[in-house]
Amino acid sequence: MITQTISNTAEQLIAKLETKTATIGVVGLGYVGLPLAVEKAKAGYDVIGFDVQQEKVEKVNRGENYIGDVITADLEELVQSNKLKATSNYSFIRNVDALAICVPTPLDIYKQPNMEYVQNSAKAIAKYIKKGTLVVLESTTYPGTTEELIKPILEETGFVCGEEFFLAYSPERVDPGNKKFNTKNTPKVVGGMTETCTNVAATMYRSVLEGDVHEVSSPAVAEMEKLLENTFRNINIALANEMAILCNKMEIDVWEVIDAAATKPYGFMPFYPGPGLGGHCIPIDPWYLTWKAREYNYHTKLIETAGEINDSMPEFVVQRCAGILNKQGKALKGSKILVLGVAYKKDIDDYRESPVLPILGKLTQAGADWAVSDPHIEEFKLKGKIHETVNLTEELLEQADLTVIATNHSAFDYQTIMRKSQAIFDTRNTYSETEQSKYLKL
Numbered sequence: 001m002i003t004q005t006i007s008n009t010a011e012q013l014i015a016k017l018e019t020k021t022a023t024i025g026v027v028g029l030g031y032v033g034l035p036l037a038v039e040k041a042k043a044g045y046d047v048i049g050f051d052v053q054q055e056k057v058e059k060v061n062r063g064e065n066y067i068g069d070v071i072t073a074d075l076e077e078l079v080q081s082n083k084l085k086a087t088s089n090y091s092f093i094r095n096v097d098a099l100a101i102c103v104p105t106p107l108d109i110y111k112q113p114n115m116e117y118v119q120n121s122a123k124a125i126a127k128y129i130k131k132g133t134l135v136v137l138e139s140t141t142y143p144g145t146t147e148e149l150i151k152p153i154l155e156e157t158g159f160v161c162g163e164e165f166f167l168a169y170s171p172e173r174v175d176p177g178n179k180k181f182n183t184k185n186t187p188k189v190v191g192g193m194t195e196t197c198t199n200v201a202a203t204m205y206r207s208v209l210e211g212d213v214h215e216v217s218s219p220a221v222a223e224m225e226k227l228l229e230n231t232f233r234n235i236n237i238a239l240a241n242e243m244a245i246l247c248n249k250m251e252i253d254v255w256e257v258i259d260a261a262a263t264k265p266y267g268f269m270p271f272y273p274g275p276g277l278g279g280h281c282i283p284i285d286p287w288y289l290t291w292k293a294r295e296y297n298y299h300t301k302l303i304e305t306a307g308e309i310n311d312s313m314p315e316f317v318v319q320r321c322a323g324i325l326n327k328q329g330k331a332l333k334g335s336k337i338l339v340l341g342v343a344y345k346k347d348i349d350d351y352r353e354s355p356v357l358p359i360l361g362k363l364t365q366a367g368a369d370w371a372v373s374d375p376h377i378e379e380f381k382l383k384g385k386i387h388e389t390v391n392l393t394e395e396l397l398e399q400a401d402l403t404v405i406a407t408n409h410s411a412f413d414y415q416t417i418m419r420k421s422q423a424i425f426d427t428r429n430t431y432s433e434t435e436q437s438k439y440l441k442l
Contacts, residue, residue, distance in 0.1 A: 397421050
């Protein structure tokens with residue numbers, strides 16, 4: 001590899017990053033952006049958070065936390081000490097030395113990437129960017145986004161990439177609710193448009209994070225590796241879900257099968273079935289790759305099949321509910337179904353892409369009378385309508401024809417649930433060691 005000479009501009013920015021005299025900007029203050037902004041401020045930088053939602057801006061400036069992975073006391077202290085502030089005025093970008101873009105990259109109804117948020121962020125940055133600024137895209141996206149979309153917009157300023165501004169991609173790896181790995185200690189992957197871009201971006205992350213910073217040769221490699229991570233999980237979860245369907249037909253406990261397979265010390269990694277996939281990563285990210293593959297006349301058959309299997313799990317859950325009720329001489333129509341949990345995973349308050357939502361939709365279509373209890377979520381939106389969750393009581397459990405454990409939050413009292421429920425459908429193997437006949441596993 002030919003070593004690139006570092007310009008004075010790059011050297012000056014690296015020096016500011018190493019001495020924590022640089023001002024850092026974070027565009028997008030959601031599940032990824034706010035934790036990152038907090039960690040950068042805790043590391044000693046002055047941080048400005050940018051968001052188009054004024055409500056988020058005001059909450060941050062009040063020190064009011066709205067993200068589960070952020071420690072409220074940390075946010076309050078950083079705001080009070082003026083290390084972190086938020087604004088919806090993007091002209092303040094001219095005051096920052098480095099920027100991280102952490103905005104949503106949703107899919108449209110055709111499962112194609114909607115790059116509107118990324119594109120608008122890049123245009124806002126280009127309007128106010130100064131010479132010598134580092135820009136890092138963190139939003140999950142398809143390979144080529146940084147080079148094909150972000151770089152041309154920033155180059156409209158007249159600045160030369162790699163010399164007068166620095167551009168890189170570093171995928172977010174946030175796992176909401178993970179007690180072991182968080183923004184600070186999770187290893188980072190960084191790929192810049194040039195060797196200097198990579199060097200500058202890696203310097204910033206090494207000054208903030210405890211985890212290793214792994215440098216790759218280009219933004220496209222970093223973009224692709226993030227999709228590989230989540231596609232790997234998507235496909236293996238689909239395999240577990242398909243095994244669950246087959247084991248159910250064969251009257252075999254799939255959870256026991258997986259536990260037995262996991263005793264092998266090599267060649268097997270346990271993945272577990274569930275009511276479907278949720279969150280803003282695993283159900284969505286593989287479709288970026290599927291969409292991009294069409295440009296190269298390639299059909300990602302395995303990825304799409306996995307998506308179909310995972311998307312079918314809510315229907316399977318509702319069918320199982322109907323079967324359980326049928327054995328009691330009851331129809332799904334008119335039955336009272338108590339669903340425990342609407343968040344897409346355990347002990348979080350995020351219900352984005354939650355598989356519980358299509359389950360509820362299908363229960364509605366079947367004429368069931370359902371209610372949802374979730375200790376982390378007070379209300380949720382289903383098909384444009386706001387629904388409030390209910391407090392879990394013994395009376396509610398007794399009145400339900402079927403209790404469905406959709407999200408196994410730690411806050412639920414599972415002994416009371418077992419004692420008071422008429423019947424239980426456990427989609428999360430919560431009662432793995434229980435032999436009582438009133439519950440059935442996925």
